[in-house]
Amino acid sequence: MKMLMHTCCAPCSVSCVEQLRSEGIEPTAYWFNPNIHPYQEYKARRDALIEYSKSIRMELIVQEDYGLRSFVRAVATDIDHRCEKCYEMRLEQAARFAAENGFDSFTSTLFVSPYQQHDRMAQIADQAGHKWGVEFLYRDFRPGFRAGQQRARELGLYMQKYCGCIFSEEDRYGKPIRLDQQEPLKHFTIE
Secondary structure (H helix, E strand, C coil), X not given: CCEEEECCCHHHHHHHXXXXXXXXXXXXXXXXXXXXXXXHHHHHHHXXXXXXXXXXXXXXXXXXXXXXXXXXXXXXXXXXXXXXXXXXXHHHHHHHHHHHCCCCXXXXXXXXXXXXXXXXXXXXXXXXXXXXXCEECCCCCHHHHHHHHHHHHHHCCCCCCCXXXXXXXXXXXXXXXXXXXXXXXXXXXXX
């Protein structure tokens, strides 16, 4: 089976690759993540995935698309529901790429995260697979999440602190931001 695995980052791929290989499936990793911002974060995740792929001898296809503007355009009208648009962008492109490049199926490392909308992602991926005529290989990778993250730390992989988009970074700092906004105008005296 020739299988394309959309890959969001190296740490999330660790347990996914191990599970697929244990099933006799050799995935080809596919980097397409126009949601990751700012650029230095995008670059850090991409470069870590490149190095990790080399170290485990996994084929990797990198589709460069630092998509700040396209991502923001896609989510700007409904920022509170941005995740669904993000899933659509990435899973649709993975299905399309798989179909256009002779892959039998596709999946994504997004299915390892206990923080994502798992059922909605599966629905979107299944629809994209039907649209492009390629099988969506469903796997619930979540049981391997913690062990995969621990293994990634042991390997010294770059470990990101938020999902990827600039809005998820804002969510990460939500409490300190709210506390700062509660304080009245601050005045500093220069001596």
